[in-house]
Amino acid sequence: EVQLLESGGGLVQPGGSLRLSCAASGFTFSSYAMSWVRQAPGKGLEWVSAISGSGGSTYYADSVKGRFTISRDNSKNTLYLQMNSLRAEDTAVYYCAKARGYCSSTSCHWAAAFDIWGQGTMVTVSS
């Protein structure tokens, strides 16, 4: 069964740091781009960051650029999101999501849908 399982959420003070993890199973992890998508309480979905299958290409929303870092360890089938300089507006449920399109050795199908989502992990930034 294809599955994504996030962990690492919690309560952190403004200016603090947190690292989220997303453990993948049931598919060839290194062959697919992955993303983080967040949802603030009572709000809609917001894409946060994406990474290619190899990890060589990364992308960030303007709202987190310079503060968040996406990475992956294909030997451990795990995706990460390092979040620094956290702000109250970063409070949200963070989902990891698998891209439906396959990554070749040189590029990914970036326009592909997110076909598998984790259950989400809550991050609360508050003093």
Place this chain on the structure above:
Amino acid sequence: SYVLTQPPSVSVAPGQTARITCGGNNIGSKSVHWYQQKPGQAPVLVVYDDSDRPSGIPERFSGSNSGNTATLTISRVEAGDEADYYCQVWDSSSDWVFGGGTKLTVL
């Protein structure tokens, strides 16, 4: 930046057809994906690449995309279809973009 516009809410009686729109500049040139999210749950992909359905999604869910509007159509609506629905595209300038979401209420 690329913007996707959805109506905040749509209401429909059971057994009727619900249509949820997603507006964007020349969205017909992009691949549009639709997600269903029920309270307290993660989003689920219901339509991808404008009109394709993942395995396990009922044929009642269909999509179309042309000009400046993409549409998710849910035929023979059931109480279990009540949820928030989001459209999403990838744009070379704006990266991954979601619409604001539409709350579908089954009367």
